[in-house]
Amino acid sequence: MGAQQFEKEGPPSFDVAILGAGPSGLFATSLCRMLGLSVGIFDALPLPGGQCAELYPQKPVYGVPAFQGRPAQELIDGLYQQALSYAPQFFFKAKVEAVRVKSKIFEIGTATSCAEAKGRIFSAAALILATGLGSFAPVKPNVPHFENFEAQSVRYGVQDTAEFRNKNIIIAGGGDAALDWALEMTHTAQSVTLVHRRDHFRCSEQKETDLKTQEDLGRLKVYRSSQLADLLGEAGSLQNVVLTTPAGPVRLPAEKLLVFFGLAPTPVLLIDTLEMKNQKIVIQRDTCATNLPGVLAIGDAVTYANRANLIISGLGEAATAAYSVLNFLRPDAKTPGLSPSLSTFKGS
Ligand SMILES: Cc1cc2nc3c(=O)[nH]c(=O)nc-3n(C[C@H](O)[C@H](O)[C@H](O)COP(=O)(O)OP(=O)(O)OC[C@H]3O[C@@H](n4cnc5c(N)ncnc54)[C@H](O)[C@@H]3O)c2cc1C
Numbered sequence: 001m002g003a004q005q006f007e008k009e010g011p012p013s014f015d016v017a018i019l020g021a022g023p024s025g026l027f028a029t030s031l032c033r034m035l036g037l038s039v040g041i042f043d044a045l046p047l048p049g050g051q052c053a054e055l056y057p058q059k060p061v062y063g064v065p066a067f068q069g070r071p072a073q074e075l076i077d078g079l080y081q082q083a084l085s086y087a088p089q090f091f092f093k094a095k096v097e098a099v100r101v102k103s104k105i106f107e108i109g110t111a112t113s114c115a116e117a118k119g120r121i122f123s124a125a126a127l128i129l130a131t132g133l134g135s136f137a138p139v140k141p142n143v144p145h146f147e148n149f150e151a152q153s154v155r156y157g158v159q160d161t162a163e164f165r166n167k168n169i170i171i172a173g174g175g176d177a178a179l180d181w182a183l184e185m186t187h188t189a190q191s192v193t194l195v196h197r198r199d200h201f202r203c204s205e206q207k208e209t210d211l212k213t214q215e216d217l218g219r220l221k222v223y224r225s226s227q228l229a230d231l232l233g234e235a236g237s238l239q240n241v242v243l244t245t246p247a248g249p250v251r252l253p254a255e256k257l258l259v260f261f262g263l264a265p266t267p268v269l270l271i272d273t274l275e276m277k278n279q280k281i282v283i284q285r286d287t288c289a290t291n292l293p294g295v296l297a298i299g300d301a302v303t304y305a306n307r308a309n310l311i312i313s314g315l316g317e318a319a320t321a322a323y324s325v326l327n328f329l330r331p332d333a334k335t336p337g338l339s340p341s342l343s344t345f346k347g348s
Contacts, residue, residue, distance in 0.1 A: 012105050014040040014089070016325050017124035019096050019108075019270070022050020024299030024314030025130030026079040031322035032128075033086030034338040037329070040122055041088055042110060044095035048083075049076035050132050051300075052311070055157045059180050063310050075311070091116060099127065099270045104294065126325045129270070129281060129290075129297040130314070139261040141172060143228045153231075153238035154257045166190050168253045170241045172228055173260030175202045179211055181258060182220055192220040193252055195243055199224050223250070231257070271295065277303050288321040294328055296321040 016032050018025045021043035032039050047053055049072075052061070057073035067075055084090075091110070098109040108122045138156035140146065146154070158164070158181060169189045171182045174196035182194040194211070201208055215222050223245050230242040232251075241254040267279040275282040275291040280303035283289060288296045298321045299314035307313060326335070 012123040012125045014038045014122070014124045015329055016126045016128060017042065017106060017108050017122060018128045018130055020050065020130035020132055020299070020301070021048040021090070021092070022130060022132045022299060022314070023052060023076065023079055023311050024132070024318050025128070026076070026083050027315050028128050028130060028298060028318035028321055029083040029088050030086055031319055031338070032325060033088055035322055035326045035336060036339065037325060039088035040091065040124065042091045042094045042096050042108065044093070046093050048080045049073070052076050056177060058158055058161055059177060061311065064312055096270060101271070106294070125329055126294045127296065128321050128325065129295065129301055130299045132300040134267045138259065141228050141259055141261065143231055145231045149231050149233060149236055149238045149257070152236040153233065153255065154259060156259055158258070161188060164189055164256055167255040169193070169256050169258060170195060170252065170254045171258045171260065174198055175260060175262070176207070178260040179203050179207050183210055183214060186214055186219040191253070194220060194222045195226050195228060196224055197227050286320070287324045288317050289324060296324055
């Protein structure tokens with residue numbers, strides 16, 4: 001973006017700008033509003049939810065208290081509704097491309113197709129970076145003819161289970177998402193085949209036991225130490241997948257290929273003086289402060305010793321960051337209680 005677009009004076013648009021509307025950013029929004037701070041929240045995606053909504057909306061979520069095994073989208077809907085009830089300003093389809101620090105004010109420049117944000121430069125007195133893995137793209141298999149089938153027959157996540165009903169499904173991958181979906185789809189698909197290049201899966205012992213049980217019952221087929229070798233079909237419509245297996249090549253009927261090879265994240269470096277480690281933002285665990293005054297960071301975007309990349313970690317950090325922002329902006333103010341609703345809310 002052009003430097004001239006930053007030339008704006010006057011009071012900040014918000015007390016705090018939150019970059020990223022994944023679970024961490026959504027919860028930080030609610031908490032900041034409950035503490036009486038005005039909030040603008042920006043996300044590059046058209047909808048809230050980050051990885052949960054983009055990658056696994058219907059997958060059961062584990063490790064969130066009192067939410068065990070319920071779909072990720074339900075968690076996001078709840079976090080979003082809670083944030084909306086405090087009336088922050090949401091800007092979707094608003095990818096933040098640059099942040100500039102000017103007289104202790106952060107100016108936020110977006111590349112956006114969001115009507116409310118178009119042509120505007122926003123400013124904030126503090127920032128919470130909740131950018132997760134940044135802009136990310138799924139890792140693609142290196143298979144002949146792959147690009148012919150990608151649009152129509154290959155998926156990197158499940159947006160709508162109906163698409164897979166009564167189909168022959170090949171699931172490639174060895175982590176939780178591959179196993180969760182393989183087990184889930186035994187209920188609705190014509191056939192389910194799980195292909196993993198290694199002998200062991202990267203999942204809990206219990207999940208591997210569940211998989212073995214379903215395999216023994218003949219509800220799904222598992223090819224270990226095997227790889228996708230070729231895709232066959234017509235006009236983008238997949239008909240067969242060829243695998244290389246320890247017993248030799250195997251050709252299977254397949255209408256849909258679900259690939260869970262993980263993500264190739266493009267980490268975001270919005271402020272080049274931020275301290276980073278292994279492409280994550282270094283924070284102080286007790287405050288979520290970065291090395292830059294007024295810039296806090298939370299969620300999967302950050303690193304510190306023994307951090308677990310779980311939703312609950314980001315939710316906890318959201319609370320820490322909200323109080324840190326308040327302390328930064330109003331150091332002499334008595335710490336208020338959380339305002340239960342907008343009707344009792346006295347902030348800006
Ligand atoms: C397949 C899978 C299954 C998982 N299952 C579980 C589970 O069961 N339990 C659990 O606790 N965790 C699970 N996780 C991990 C969990 O999803 C993450 O820990 C969580 O999403 C992190 O939330 P976040 O808000 O920090 O980041 P994200 O969810 O990554 O959200 C970050 C947001 O920031 C936005 N953004 C990034 N850069 C910009 C920019 N420059 N401008 C504007 N917006 C930007 C992105 O678009 C995104 O919406 C799973 C992850 C995966 C991939």
